[in-house]
Amino acid sequence: MTAKSPSCRAIELDLVATATGEAESRSAERVQRHLDACGSCRDDFDRYRAVESLTRGLRAAPPADALARSRAGLESRLADLKQRRVAYRIFPSPLGHILIGRSEHGIAVVEYLHGDASLRASRLAGLEGVEAVPGGPELERLQRDLLDYIGGRRRDLDWTLDWRLARSDFERAVLEATAAIPYGAVASYAGVARRIGKPSAVRAVAQALRWNPLPIVVPCHRVIGTSGRLTGYAGDKISLKQQLLSVEGVKLHAAQRDVSVAREAMYALGEGETQYCLPTCGSIGTRSLSLLTLFASRADAEARGFAPCTDCRPDLHPLEAA
Numbered sequence: 124m125t126a127k128s129p130s131c132r133a134i135e136l137d138l139v140a141t142a143t144g145e146a147e148s149r150s151a152e153r154v155q156r157h158l159d160a161c162g163s164c165r166d167d168f169d170r171y172r173a174v175e176s177l178t179r180g181l182r183a184a185p186p187a188d189a190l191a192r193s194r195a196g197l198e199s200r201l202a203d204l205k206q207r208r209v210a211y212r213i214f215p216s217p218l219g220h221i222l223i224g225r226s227e228h229g230i231a232v233v234e235y236l237h238g239d240a241s242l243r244a245s246r247l248a249g250l251e252g253v254e255a256v257p258g259g260p261e262l263e264r265l266q267r268d269l270l271d272y273i274g275g276r277r278r279d280l281d282w283t284l285d286w287r288l289a290r291s292d293f294e295r296a297v298l299e300a301t302a303a304i305p306y307g308a309v310a311s312y313a314g315v316a317r318r319i320g321k322p323s324a325v326r327a328v329a330q331a332l333r334w335n336p337l338p339i340v341v342p343c344h345r346v347i348g349t350s351g352r353l354t355g356y357a358g359d360k361i362s363l364k365q366q367l368l369s370v371e372g373v374k375l376h377a378a379q380r381d382v383s384v385a386r387e388a389m390y391a392l393g394e395g396e397t398q399y400c401l402p403t404c405g406s407i408g409t410r411s412l413s414l415l416t417l418f419a420s421r422a423d424a425e426a427r428g429f430a431p432c433t434d435c436r437p438d439l440h441p442l443e444a445a
Contacts, residue, residue, distance in 0.1 A: 130157070131164055133259040136210050136227065138164060142171030150261070210258035211247060213240055214266050217273055218363055222247065223265050225258065229283035230265065233337050235363065246336075250288070269339065275370050278306045280340045288336040293321075297331040304345045304416070307371045307423035309384055311349045313413030317394070329354075344368060349412045351383040372419040389417035390424055390437060399424040401442065404435035 134157050140146035141154040158165050209231050211224040220240035224232035224247055232247050242248050247255050271277035284302075289295035296319045303318075304310050310318075316328045332343040344367040348354045353364045353375075365382050368375060374385035391407045392399045394414045399421070400407050407415070418424040421437060431438040 129257055131161060132256040133210070134164070135256050136208050136225075137259075137261075138168055139171055139208070140227070142168055143175045153259075207252055207254045209247060209253055209255050210262060211242065211245075211255050212258045212262035212266060213242070214270075215240075216270060218366060221269065223258075223262060223269065224255065225262060225265070226285045226287075228285035228287065230337065230340065231285040231288055233269075233339055235338070235360070237360075272339065273367075273370065282340055284337060284340065290334070293319075293324075293327065294331045294334070297328050298335065298337070298341050301332065301335075301343055301346060302341045304342055305418075305423065305427050306342075307373065307419040308416050308427075309345050309347050309368070309373060309389075310416045311412040312346055313349050313411070314394075314416070315346060317413060339367065342367075345371075347384055347412070351386050351412060353382045353384075372423075373417075374419065384417060386412075386417065388442060389419060390421060390442065392416045392418065392424065392429055397429060398432040399429045399437065400432040401435040401437050401440065404432055 134154060137146055137150040137154050138157075141151045146154065154168075158168055209224040209226045211222055211232070213220055213222045213236065215221075218235065220236040222232065222234045222236055222242075222245050223230065224234075232245075234245055234247065236244050238244065242255055245255075247253065265282065268277060268280055268282070272280055286295050286298065289298055297315060300315050300318045312329050312332075313322070313325045315332075316322050316325045319328075321327070332346060335341055335343045338344070344364040353361050353368070361380070361382055365375060365377070368384075374388035376383050376385050387402050389402060390399045391402055391404070391410075392415065393407070393410065399418060402408055421431065421441060425431075
């Protein structure tokens, strides 16, 4: 079988979406221009349209066991055509080459590529049941978003995420809890374990985050040890964690290879509390980091709806800016 050209592979996701009537108008127009010049893709498009047409007809037909089985089989085939494809883009960044992968459900993969900046170096290439295809202009916006975040020009990556690469319900729970840690804040692995109702599963949480398929957007760089040390990020690439936290304004102590959060320069929020405190307030200084979330600034804490403590009054006695 003749290999498809890069332009054909790049348009496959939109080709299926157009055939099933789910594409945006701009994507559908781009597909039509491509079909005008590509007979091979016209054949694929006709097949997708035929499957969709049969499926639509069966949805409207009277129910019967045999008919239901046929309908289920056709719908499964069409769903497989659409869901197994992940469009990807690889681009350089201040953190090295990064791959972004998007499925019809959302962003499925963000991956650091060290050394070999190609698909074959990515975990995406070895995933069973996934067909990786080069992405087109639709991934350019995501690339710009990510570069703006890394450059400190953007605080939020408001992407729709595809969680299907989470390997278990536990792993997904860890990823979702981590995704809830706000910009400019840090929490501990033990704290994440408590948030998902598994306080003794600290090591399992750490292992789940080492395999995080969506780093940066699921911010495992904001998860630290209870000692305050930066640990366990992307195969021990602590410098990546350090760079990302620095972008967010998190204060750090660096001594040779040992990097830790400067707890005394961070505002603190106790577990279940609604007011954030100075690090010297009451028992805050002696509490375990498993029970705290630390914020780099008052603005970061207040952006999440937390109020200044009425005892230590961080609004009247703010920490000095670094």
